[in-house]
Amino acid sequence: MSLKPLLPGALSDRGQQMTLGVMGGGQLGRMFVQAAQAMGYFTAVLDPDPASPAGLISHYHIDTPYDDEQGLAQLMQRCDAITTEFENVPAPALLTLGAHRPVAPSSACVAVAQDRIQEKAHFVACGPISGVYPAPYAAIETPELLAAVPADLLPGIVKTARLGYDGKGQIRVKTREELAAAWEQLGRVPCVLEKLMPLQSECSVLVARGADGQVVAFPVQKNTHHDGILAITEVHEGAVPADLAARAQASTVAIANHLNYVGVLCVEYFVVDNGAGGSDLIVNEMAPRPHNSGHYTQNACDLSQFEAQVRALAGLPLPTPRQHSPAIMVNLLGDLWFNANGVRAQASEQPVSPPWAQVLALPGTHLHLYGKLSARPGRKMGHLNITGGSVAQVRETAAKVLVLLGLPPLA
Numbered sequence: 001m002s003l004k005p006l007l008p009g010a011l012s013d014r015g016q017q018m019t020l021g022v023m024g025g026g027q028l029g030r031m032f033v034q035a036a037q038a039m040g041y042f043t044a045v046l047d048p049d050p051a052s053p054a055g056l057i058s059h060y061h062i063d064t065p066y067d068d069e070q071g072l073a074q075l076m077q078r079c080d081a082i083t084t085e086f087e088n089v090p091a092p093a094l095l096t097l098g099a100h101r102p103v104a105p106s107s108a109c110v111a112v113a114q115d116r117i118q119e120k121a122h123f124v125a126c127g128p129i130s131g132v133y134p135a136p137y138a139a140i141e142t143p144e145l146l147a148a149v150p151a152d153l154l155p156g157i158v159k160t161a162r163l164g165y166d167g168k169g170q171i172r173v174k175t176r177e178e179l180a181a182a183w184e185q186l187g188r189v190p191c192v193l194e195k196l197m198p199l200q201s202e203c204s205v206l207v208a209r210g211a212d213g214q215v216v217a218f219p220v221q222k223n224t225h226h227d228g229i230l231a232i233t234e235v236h237e238g239a240v241p242a243d244l245a246a247r248a249q250a251s252t253v254a255i256a257n258h259l260n261y262v263g264v265l266c267v268e269y270f271v272v273d274n275g276a277g278g279s280d281l282i283v284n285e286m287a288p289r290p291h292n293s294g295h296y297t298q299n300a301c302d303l304s305q306f307e308a309q310v311r312a313l314a315g316l317p318l319p320t321p322r323q324h325s326p327a328i329m330v331n332l333l334g335d336l337w338f339n340a341n342g343v344r345a346q347a348s349e350q351p352v353s354p355p356w357a358q359v360l361a362l363p364g365t366h367l368h369l370y371g372k373l374s375a376r377p378g379r380k381m382g383h384l385n386i387t388g389g390s391v392a393q394v395r396e397t398a399a400k401v402l403v404l405l406g407l408p409p410l411a
Contacts, residue, residue: 018314021079024084025045035310053371067090081102082103087110156194199270201271203221204221204268205267218294219245221233221293223293230331236328240271251283263288263309299385326388328395332382351374364393368385
């Protein structure tokens with residue numbers, strides 16, 4: 001990747017406005033486009049959905065499949081550098097683009113994140129540097145490997161090596177019989193079996209790394225999931241013990257450096273009981289892009305994860321992000337549109353807009369909706385950032401928000 005910065009508002013070598021492209025038109029692409037446009041860049045989106053949230057607001061929308069040769073050629077013609085908004089963009093497509101334009105993250109980095117077996121091996125390789133390892137695991141790709149799984153990995157959780165997200169493609173198992181049945185149920189595709197650990201909490205870390213090797217870390221995020229989907233992120237003093245937070249940040253920097261990564265990277269961790277009355281860290285998985293848990297940076301930090309993505313892609317300086325306000329992020333799923341007055345309706349009924357006027361009357365509330373044209377249960381429709389002058393104030397406001405939206409209370 002070229003170290004020559006792509007300056008906002010400048011003309012490119014092609015004599016056109018400097019343009020940044022993104023593979024994928026969902027909400028993460030939309031917020032990248034918004035950040036790039038705010039800095040003066042033109043933008044281009046490649047996404048097969050004509051109503052994609054990012055495509056609707058971008059200067060250019062290339063409406064083709066991700067592996068379409070003509071679509072990729074158009075993206076290269078339009079853009080001076082290209083990124084991706086999700087890890088399941090075909091890595092060969094990124095490789096094709098990378099032969100002609102700077103692409104960050106690279107196809108090689110995205111390929112590691114697309115395959116849990118490669119991802120776990122990478123975490124193990126980084127362990128001696130970071131001191132943080134994944135949970136004990138075994139790869140299952142053949143009946144022979146299934147039979148050879150060590151007994152001490154049970155009970156565990158079977159996860160497909162590819163295409164699993166938000167709790168999909170995962171089955172908990174207690175016995176060898178359940179393990180064999182789970183692998184059969186998952187279609188005998190390559191999987192990993194992870195030993196179940198005594199989970200206390202979950203956290204994640206965002207870093208941004210430039211092509212020059214400069215890397216900066218955001219504050220550590222404490223995450224709460226419901227049914228495998230992120231529900232709440234808390235980022236404030238006391239959310240994560242300071243010693244664990246420092247280790248998580250150092251581990252994430254090591255993971256990014258070991259990959260020679262360029263762009264924004266999020267790594268998720270489990271906080272587990274160490275058996276001696278304390279806590280330890282286990283690295284779970286990584287996302288080669290901005291992350292749901294990092295949305296709080298839009299309103300609580302002087303550098304958002306999306307501006308950091310733009311800066312890393314364009315080769316601009318990466319200042320260390322500073323958090324100026326305690327923050328809580330609430331994920332807004334489509335269920336809310338069928339949850340009027342806290343009573344769950346049927347998905348077949350007409351959706352009703354949540355009580356945004358009441359929510360936004362509360363101090364420090366910042367609503368971000370993604371421009372999706374229809375609400376569905378389980379669909380990510382937006383998020384709400386809550387900031388304030390103190391942790392107590394933010395938690396008090398968040399508690400009121402959750403009551404208004406009919407959501408479970410803070411832990």
